[in-house]
Amino acid sequence: MDMNKIERLTAEILALSKNKRMTAVELSKTFEVGLRTIYRDIQALSEMNVPIVAKTGTDGGYSLLDDYFIPPVVFNADEVFAMLLSKKVIKEVNIPGYTQYVNSAFFKMESNVYGCLLRRFENLQKRIFFDIKNMDVDISEQQLFYKIIEGLESNRRTRVKIYSPCKMEDVELYIRPYGLIYRDGIWLIVAFCEVCKQIEHFRMDRIREVVLKDEAFALPDAFDIQDYSGQRCYYGEEGNDKYEIVKIAVDKSRFYLVKDYVFFKYDELTEQGNKYILTIGTVDAQEYVKLALRFFDCIEILEPLWLKNKVMESLEDTYKKYRKD
Numbered sequence: 001m002d003m004n005k006i007e008r009l010t011a012e013i014l015a016l017s018k019n020k021r022m023t024a025v026e027l028s029k030t031f032e033v034g035l036r037t038i039y040r041d042i043q044a045l046s047e048m049n050v051p052i053v054a055k056t057g058t059d060g061g062y063s064l065l066d067d068y069f070i071p072p073v074v075f076n077a078d079e080v081f082a083m084l085l086s087k088k089v090i091k092e093v094n095i096p097g098y099t100q101y102v103n104s105a106f107f108k109m110e111s112n113v114y115g116c117l118l119r120r121f122e123n124l125q126k127r128i129f130f131d132i133k134n135m136d137v138d139i140s141e142q143q144l145f146y147k148i149i150e151g152l153e154s155n156r157r158t159r160v161k162i163y164s165p166c167k168m169e170d171v172e173l174y175i176r177p178y179g180l181i182y183r184d185g186i187w188l189i190v191a192f193c194e195v196c197k198q199i200e201h202f203r204m205d206r207i208r209e210v211v212l213k214d215e216a217f218a219l220p221d222a223f224d225i226q227d228y229s230g231q232r233c234y235y236g237e238e239g240n241d242k243y244e245i246v247k248i249a250v251d252k253s254r255f256y257l258v259k260d261y262v263f264f265k266y267d268e269l270t271e272q273g274n275k276y277i278l279t280i281g282t283v284d285a286q287e288y289v290k291l292a293l294r295f296f297d298c299i300e301i302l303e304p305l306w307l308k309n310k311v312m313e314s315l316e317d318t319y320k321k322y323r324k325d
Contacts, residue, residue: 008033009041011104013050014111016064023061031100081121083109095145147210148189151177155216158191161209162202170208175200176217179225190228192217199228244285247302249275254298258291277302289314 008031015030016022022030024038031038042062045052051065087106095102151158157176164171175191178199182188187204250258252274268279280288289310292299301308 005041005044007104008100009045009048011100011107012038012041013045013064014107015103016052016062017111018107021055021061021063027062030103033100077121080109084121144207144210145187145204147212148177148180148204151210151212152179154212155219157213157215157217159209159211159213160202160207163206163208174213175202178219178223179228180204181225181229190225199223201228244281244304244307246280246285246288246304246307248278248280248288248292249300249302250278250295251298252276254295258295258299286310 011031012027015027024035024042027038027041028035042052042054053063053065055061055063083106090102148158150156155176157174159172159174161170161172163169174194175189176194177189177191179190180187181190181201188201189204189207190199190201192198193200249272252271255276270277270279285304285307288301288307292301292311293314301311
């Protein structure tokens with residue numbers, strides 16, 4: 001879903017107007033296109049009599065003549081402040097393939113605001129911080145994201161190949177995509193899974209392949225993406241739907257191995273000596289027995305007590321199996 005050329009050329013003019021000078025590399029990264037495309041765009045703008053000045057050398061780049069006029073769009077003071085604050089949040093959210101549109105929108109807004117007003121609010125918003133946990137997840141395959149968006153829009157039955165941490169291999173599933181959730185650096189697709197016959201969520205960074213089928217489905221009237229996100233609607237083993245708060249301690253030195261196996265993003269992380277304490281809301285608590293056994297040397301279940309007992313029972317069963325009389 002590429003930005004069309006006219007939109008990109010307009011956005012490039014606005015970017016140069018705001019930044020005074022940008023290199024081809026900077027323009028390429030901003031609009032997610034190759035250097036050759038930027039060079040062609042600069043040539044096209046010059047042929048359209050846009051007064052672009054090119055300068056070579058270490059401080060070189062492209063700039064606009066100061067007197068080049070861009071028709072204004074009017075924003076009031078509150079709109080400017082709201083947009084600047086939202087910009088801080090949006091920068092924390094990785095939307096694959098859409099960075100170019102986000103940058104273009106903000107260039108359009110900022111290019112039409114009086115300099116004194118813009119500086120006033122930029123100074124103010126520097127003193128406002130959004131504490132958004134980020135797992136440094138990067139979805140490199142933009143086309144997979146586009147396909148999921150297309151599947152959501154048209155309610156298309158979808159075949160996905162996804163990595164299963166429990167099985168340690170890729171599995172193939174048929175799903176009916178209901179929505180997307182972005183939570184602390186992770187994109188989750190919420191969908192009806194035709195294998196388990198329940199609504200599940202799947203981490204987008206574990207999806208290897210997406211194929212849209214020529215079969216539509218009806219989105220349930222009762223489904224609400226916000227309710228799902230707030231309630232952590234897991235499908236527990238043996239039909240257990242009791243919501244639980246699970247606390248686990250993880251060695252800091254091994255946390256990088258464990259973090260991808262936390263089945264929903266932790267609600268709270270605190271430090272305690274050489275350990276991280278994770279607080280997790282789930283109704284799939286039994287899965288953390290498997291996690292504790294898999295990483296027995298660096299994970300400890302702290303709460304609830306019944307879950308700790310489950311781990312001990314599993315260890316006792318294993319001991320009996322291998323015990324030599």
